[in-house]
Amino acid sequence: MIESNAPNWINSLIDTLxxxxxxxxxxxxxxxxxxxxxVILPLAGFASSTGRMSLTAALLWTTAGSVVGALALYGVGALLGRERTVAIAARLPLVKVTDIERTEAWFGRHGTKAVFFGRMIPLFRSLISVPAGIERMPLPLFLALTxxxxxxxxxxxxxxxxxxxENWSEVTGYVSAYSKVVLALAFVAVLVFVGLRLFRPGSGQRRGRSSS
Structure with missing residues (x-):
């Protein structure tokens, strides 16, 4: 068995499969x-260094796993769709339909960059698949970028x-610090958003797209 600081279930999966x-x-x-x-990725690299799997296999299988997981979340977004998203937004406090429309416009301009670079940002690397599905980004493009x-x-x-x-776990410290910075920035962004809504409660009425 691989001796490491990894959770037992990760060790078990790699040792077994x-x-x-x-x-x-x-x-x-x-x-x-x-x-x-x-933890998973450096551990897979360490397992490769011990001969438990080839480095090429580790890279191919972890990338395939990333694509499969992203595709599942893309499907969630596609099933949710714009109308349900707007309906949910209309019921949330401090969120307006205009926020959804601005997000759609932003994704229309920057969606390809968001999906590509989002794969390298903790937390967002998973969540970016949902708006891609909602906006029905062409599947071949989504798969290529992902x-x-x-x-x-x-x-x-x-x-x-x-x-x-054997020193693979040193990687986790750097990634953990990077993740904390990203989460802190996201938290600040949420606070700014909420602050703007609370101090300008009357700005921007809820509205939807006019039916054609």
């Missing part, structure tokens, strides 16, 4: 963002685990 186990763990991480990709962005992210951390060997 090898590279496909690492891919399955990453697919689950995409669906449940709190799961530790910063595969490329995920391959870059996975290669960096699998490669780091491979290079560090």
């Amino acid at each position: 090898g590279a496909p186990g690492a891919g399955l763990a990453i697919a689950l991480e995409n669906l449940f963002p709190p799961l530790p990709s910063e 595969t490329l962005g995920s391959a870059i992210w996975n290669t960096v951390f699998v490669g780091a685990g491979y290079a560090l060997g």
Whole structure:
């Protein structure tokens, strides 16, 4: 068994299934963002360095897992659709339909960059698939951007685990700090959004798209 600081279920998957186990763990991480990709990927690299799987297999399977997880969330967004999204937004406090419309406009301009670079940002690397599905980004484009962005992210951390060997867990400290910065910025953005809504409660009436 791989001796490490990783949760037992990750060790078990990799010990039992090898590279496909690492891919399955990453697919689950995409669906449940709190799961530790910063542990799974370097651990897969370490397992490769010990000969339990090839480095190529680790990279291919973890990238495949990323794509499968992202595709599932894309499907959630596609099933949700714009009308349901607007209906949900209309019921949320401090959220206006105009916010959804601005988000749609922004995604229309920057969606490809958001999907690609979002694969390298903790938490958002999973969540960005949902608006892509809601906006029905062409599936071949979504898959291409997701595969490329995920391959870059996975290669960096699998490669780091491979290079560090038994010291693979050092990677988690750097990724944890990066994640905390991202989450702190997201928290500040939410506070600013709420603050603007509370101090300008009458601005921007709720509205939807006019029916054609």
